Amino acid sequence: MTALVVGLTVAVALLGVVVAGLLRSHAEILRALHELGAGREDTAPGSAGGPVDLPFEVGRGVLSAAGGGAGVTGSAAPDVVGATPAGDTVQVSVTAGGGATLVAFLSSGCLTCHGFWERFAASAPGLPPATRLVVVTQGPERESAGAVQRLAGPDLLVVMSTATWEAYEVPGSPYFVLVDAATGRVAGEGSATGWDQVQRLVGEAAGDLALARSAGAHHDHSHRRDAGDGPHREARADRELLAAGIAPGHPSLQLTADEVVDLDRADEASQPGGHAGAGAPGRD
Amino acid sequence: MLLSAHGMGLDAPPGWEVRISRRTAAGQEGDSRTRPVLHAATVALPVVRGDFGGGVTGLLSATDLFVSLFEQGPDAVGTALFSDRGRPRPVAADFSPNRLQRTIAGQSGGQWFFTEAGRAFSLYVVLGSHARRVELVNRLTGVLSTLDLTPGDAS
Numbered sequence: 001m002t003a004l005v006v007g008l009t010v011a012v013a014l015l016g017v018v019v020a021g022l023l024r025s026h027a028e029i030l031r032a033l034h035e036l037g038a039g040r041e042d043t044a045p046g047s048a049g050g051p052v053d054l055p056f057e058v059g060r061g062v063l064s065a066a067g068g069g070a071g072v073t074g075s076a077a078p079d080v081v082g083a084t085p086a087g088d089t090v091q092v093s094v095t096a097g098g099g100a101t102l103v104a105f106l107s108s109g110c111l112t113c114h115g116f117w118e119r120f121a122a123s124a125p126g127l128p129p130a131t132r133l134v135v136v137t138q139g140p141e142r143e144s145a146g147a148v149q150r151l152a153g154p155d156l157l158v159v160m161s162t163a164t165w166e167a168y169e170v171p172g173s174p175y176f177v178l179v180d181a182a183t184g185r186v187a188g189e190g191s192a193t194g195w196d197q198v199q200r201l202v203g204e205a206a207g208d209l210a211l212a213r214s215a216g217a218h219h220d221h222s223h224r225r226d227a228g229d230g231p232h233r234e235a236r237a238d239r240e241l242l243a244a245g246i247a248p249g250h251p252s253l254q255l256t257a258d259e260v261v262d263l264d265r266a267d268e269a270s271q272p273g274g275h276a277g278a279g280a281p282g283r284d
Numbered sequence: 285m286l287l288s289a290h291g292m293g294l295d296a297p298p299g300w301e302v303r304i305s306r307r308t309a310a311g312q313e314g315d316s317r318t319r320p321v322l323h324a325a326t327v328a329l330p331v332v333r334g335d336f337g338g339g340v341t342g343l344l345s346a347t348d349l350f351v352s353l354f355e356q357g358p359d360a361v362g363t364a365l366f367s368d369r370g371r372p373r374p375v376a377a378d379f380s381p382n383r384l385q386r387t388i389a390g391q392s393g394g395q396w397f398f399t400e401a402g403r404a405f406s407l408y409v410v411l412g413s414h415a416r417r418v419e420l421v422n423r424l425t426g427v428l429s430t431l432d433l434t435p436g437d438a439s
Contacts, residue, residue, distance in 0.1 A: 079298055081285050088305035089289035096301050097328040097343075132328055157331050184298075 077101075077179040077186050078168075080136055082161025085149035090159055092134050094179040099130025100187065100209065102202055105165060105175040106135055108147040112193055113174050119195045121153035126199060128206040138162045178202055180209050286430075290320035291403070292353065293432035300427065301329045322353040324427060336385045336408050344391065346413035349420055351427070353407050360404035365397050371431065372396035372407060374424060376417045384410065392417055401435035 080092040080103065094101040102125075106113040119125075125133045135152065137143045139162035152158045168177055172191075176198055180187040188205045192198045286295040289304040296302050306318040321335055326348045333339040337350050344350060360366050374394055384393035385408065392414035396407045411420045 079285075081287065084305075086305070087289075088303055089287045090304075091285065091287050091296060091300065091302040093299050093301040093326075093328070095299050096326065155331050 073186050073189055075186050077177070077184055078164070080134055080159050080161060080164045082136070082139060082159040082164060083145075085145045085152060085158055085160060087145075092157065092159060094134075095181045095184045097130060097132065098181050099132070100128075100181055100202075100206055101179045102127060102131060102133050102198075103164075103168065103177045103179065104133060104135045104198075105137075105168070105170045105173050105177070107137055107173040108143055108151055110173045114151075115193075116174055116195055117151040120156050121151070125195075128203050131202065131206055133157070134159060136161055136164050138165055176202075178205050182209075286432075288432065290355075291401070291434045292320055292322045292355075293430075293434075294322060294324060294427065295430035295432075296324055296427050299326060301325050301327070303329055307335055319357065320355045322351075324351040325349065326423075337410055338386065341384075341386060341388060341391065341410045344388075344410065344412035346390065346416055347420070348412040349424055350410040351407070351424070352409075353405055353431070356404040356406060358404075361399055361402060363404070366399045366404040368396070368398040369400070371398055371400055371405075371428070371433070374407075374409060374421060374428070376421045379409075379411055379414065379417050379421070381414050390414060401433045403433065403435065405433070 077094045079094055081090070083089055092101075094103065104116065106116055108117075120133070120135070127133060133156070135156060135158045137148050137158065137160050139160050142162055143160060145160065148158060148160065168186075168189075170177075174193075175189070175191050177189045178187045179185070187209055188201070190201075192201075286293055287302050287304060288294075290306060292304050294302055294304070302322070302324045304320065304322045307321050323329055323333070323337075323340070325340055325344075327340065327343045327345075327350070330339045330343075335354055336352050340350050356366065374396070378394045378396075379392040380394070381387070381390075381392050383395060384391060390413055392411040394409050398405055398407070409424060411417050411424075413420065
C-alpha cells in the first residue's frame with residue numbers, strides 16, 4: 001500500500017514537472033511570435049481569410065547630410081543600371097527630371113508583387129506630378145526576363161538589376177524607395193501590401209519635400225539677398241555691427257585696417273587663449 | 285558606369301540617363317532586322333520616344349542635353365553621306381536652332397553623319413538652350429569622349 005502511494009506521488013510529481021515544462025515552452029513560443037509581430041492584424045475581427053493589411057512604415061524624415069551607403073533614408077541614391085526585359089541596356093538617373101523617383105523593387109514570383117504588377121499594367125500609377133515610377137527586379141541571372149516582360153505593361157519602365165537591389169540594400173519584395181531628385185538622396189523607404197498605401201504615403205512625402213524645398217529656397221533667397229552688393233549687404237553689415245555692440249560713432253570705426261589688426265594682436269597678447277572680440281570690423 | 289550593348293558603349297556620369305536598344309527599322313516588321321540606337325539625356329527618358337528625340341526634347345530645360353546615336357543599315361557604309369571617317373567632335377559653332385528635327389524655341393541642334401568601325405552612324409544632339417551652347421557643348425564633349433564603338437554589330 002505504501003509503495004503504491006509513493007509510486008502515485010512520484011508519478012504525479014513527474015507529470016507536474018512535464019506540464020510545467022510544456023506551459024513554459026508554450027509561453028516562450030507565444031512571446032517569440034509576439035515579438036515577430038504575429039497576431040497584430042490577423043486576429044482582428046473580420047480579418048480571417050482576407051489579406052493582411054500591414055502598415056507601410058515609410059521611413060520619412062529630414063534628409064541628413066550624412067553620406068555613406070545607400071538603402072537608408074537620407075543616404076545618397078545611386079542610379080539604376082541594368083537591362084530591360086527586352087534586352088536594352090539602361091542607366092536610369094534617379095535625379096533626372098527634378099522631381100522624385102519612386103523605385104519599386106518587385107519580383108515575378110512573389111504573390112504580393114502580383115497586385116502591383118496588375119495595377120501598373122492596368123492604368124497609370126497615379127503618382128504626384130514630377131514623380132516617376134521605376135520598377136526594378138533582380139537581374140536576368142535570378143529572374144526570368146520573359147516572365148517579367150509578361151507582367152510589365154508596355155509603358156512601364158522596368159530594369160533588371162541585382163546590383164541595384166544590393167546598392168539599395170533591399171530586404172525583399174515588394175519594397176519601395178522614394179528618391180528626392182533635388183538632393184539625390186533617399187527620402188523614404190518601406191514595404192507595403194497595396195498600391196493605395198504607397199500612393200498615399202508618396203503623396204505625403206512629396207508634399208513634405210516640396211515644403212522643405214520651399215523653406216530652403218526662402219532661406220537661400222534671404223541669404224543671397226544679404227550676401228549681395230548694395231543696400232542689402234549694407235543692412236546686413238549694420239545688423240552684425242549692432243549685434244556686436246558697435247554703433248555709429250564707436251571708436252573702432254575710426255581706426256584704419258592696420259590699427260585694427262594691431263589692436264587685435266594687443267588683445268590676444270593680453271588675454272592668452274582668448275579671442276580678439278567680436279567687435280573687430282572686417283574680420284568676418 | 286560604362287554601359288555597353290550592340291557594339292555601342294558609353295560611360296555617362298551620374299545624372300545622365302542612357303538607353304542602348306534596338307529599334308525596328310522603318311517599314312520593317314517587328315521581328316525583322318533592327319538597328320541599334322543609343323539615347324542619352326540629362327532628363328528622364330520616356331519609355332516611348334522617337335529615335336531622334338520625339339517625346340524627349342520637349343522636356344529639356346535650358347541646362348539639358350539630348351544625344352541620339354543611330355546606326356544606319358550596312359548599305360549606308362561607303363556612301364557619300366557617311367564618308368567622314370571617325371566620330372565628329374562637335375563645337376559650339378556647329379549648333380543652330382534651324383538644325384533641329386523639331387523646332388522648339390530657344391533650343392539648338394546639330395547632326396553629323398560618319399563611319400566608324402565599319403558602321404555608319406548619325407549623331408544628333410539637341411541643346412536645351414542655344415544661348416548656353418558653349419557650356420552645354422563642354423558637357424557634351426565629356427560624355428562623347430567616353431563613346432566606344434566596336435565593329436561587327438552592324439545590322
